[in-house]
Amino acid sequence: MKPTPSLLFRLLNGILLTLIIVFLYLCVKDIHPFNPKVINSALISLTAYALTAVSINKLLYFPGKQSWLHILPAVGIGYSSVFAVNALVFITFSNSFVLAHGLLATVFFVGDFVRRNRHTPRMAYIPLGRASQADQLPHAEWVRLPTAMLPHQNIQAVVADLHSSDLTPTWQKFLADCTLRGIPVYNIRQIEESLTGRVKIRHMYENDLGSLLPPAAYMIIKRFLDIVVVLLMLPFALPIMFLTAIVVFADSRGKVLFTQNRVGQGGREFRIYKFRSMYANSEANGAQLAQIGDQRITRVGQFIRKTRLDELPQFFNILKGDMSLIGPRPEQKVFVEKFEQSIPFYNYRHIVKPGLSGWAQVTHGYASNTDETQIKIEHDFYYIKHFSFSLDLLIAFKTIRIILTGFGAR
Structure with missing residues (x-):
């Protein structure tokens, strides 16, 4: 499964960032810390940051190579929407406070994105059933498991065909041990979907269609x-x-x-x-794909x-x-x-x-x-x-x- 940054980690950073901006704002402005303008600005900025953090986490969940440029519109939409709503209801706040908060938040989100994308996730796979060719899937570094033992390299997950009849009791015990050690175990179908952005249709069952119903x-x-x-x-x-x-x-x-x-x-x-x-008259001889x-x-x-x-x-x-x-x-x-x-x-x-x-x-x-x-x-x-x-x-x-x-x- 494609790893996404911890939302809790992002929100805690948002609180820290807000406190830093409050401190800098009070150093520049001769104003009481509990002035409504300061409190409103902090709450507005924190709300915008939280909205942006949730949006970015969801964007990074989807497969494929993402660009740090995707971060910029997400920040812009998050801050401008909250900014606009509060402006319409005439809440007193500081434009410079919210703007500074947004700029620093952008630096943090982009820097965190670049840092996390330096390394490709490493996953181990059991070469049985549909998982036998898991190493052909993109956006991951694969480690083959010939025996029911963890590799020397650090891995982020173990992938297997959990419905394969070739998955012996020894392998099943190994997967249970991995879960107890805190190593996630994923079914190959789930990983295929996550890494390729495709839902396989060759082996779909009737009950699979229920999961494809749009809200x-x-x-x-x-x-x-x-x-x-x-x-x-x-x-x-x-x-x-x-x-x-x-x-x-x-x-x-x-x-x-x-x-x-x-x-x-x-x-x-x-x-x-x-x-x-x-x-x-380009289709005078019948319809054809370009x-x-x-x-x-x-x-x-x-x-x-x-x-x-x-x-x-x-x-x-x-x-x-x-x-x-x-x-x-x-x-x-x-x-x-x-x-x-x-x-x-x-x-x-x-x-x-x-x-x-x-x-x-x-x-x-x-x-x-x-x-x-x-x-x-x-x-x-x-x-x-x-x-x-x-x-x-x-x-x-x-x-x-x-x-x-x-x-x-x-």
Whole structure:
């Protein structure tokens, strides 16, 4: 399991940081320690710090290589939200106090992140059953256990296929001893999910689908957030959309907007909007997935696909309720019908709204065949299983990086 920093440790550091800021503030200002302004500023800062610490711990729980740049938006959202709420209710506090607290908190969070990510977690595995190839999993240093003895190296966990019939009483006793020594023991399926960000679908059972039910309450909150965020972004997005439409029109003949039926939540079809990035009549011979170096893509199309500008008209799909900002990418019905025949449980991805960006897009990229699509679906299942604001926030941060780097575009 991917280790995350102790929340208690972070909160204790937050209290210490607040006391330091209070001391420095009192040294600069000639003010009584129990002045309401000092107390309010300390409580506001501590609340913002705690909110940020919880958010960062949840972000770091998710698999994949995280960047310290993900820390900055989390701090900004935590402090600005608390700051705004208290400003609206006219609570007296010091702006400089909260700002200084936020800056020092950022230094602490980034420094702690860098320190913890210097070392890859070391885990031992029992080479039996599905765990026999555990050393192929990423983001960990693996130590093979040929016998029921702990290795000389320090390890953070032991991984085994706990359902394997090859797990003899000797191995079972060994695992029990590891637990008594305080060494965590994990099932290989749990570790696969944690380290790869994928939920395997080849060996799923009916009762596994129950764990993939997204919380209904967050689905309602997510719809509200989608509308608010899109409305806030439209004043900035509309001028960019206008300029994009002009260059698409000038570059090649055909309509500026490309519309197509896609399969959405519940398997219902809807009309998706995109800026045209291919030559007119590019699918005259039938629907086909885009490939690397696809000759159907125009010169401008290559740029707007790489920067995701071609997706901006989908803001209107989001306002209509067809899509969400974050979710599995919608596919054409012809591909959905094909993948339903070859990929188990494929249709289950339609339990949530499709998204402008998603977990599969920011971790795997574009899928151009059935094998890649199966991996993509496993990422989609992970997203559905861990459906939450924290994961949506991480995907949003990663999406910004993708827009800047062009990762996964075709």
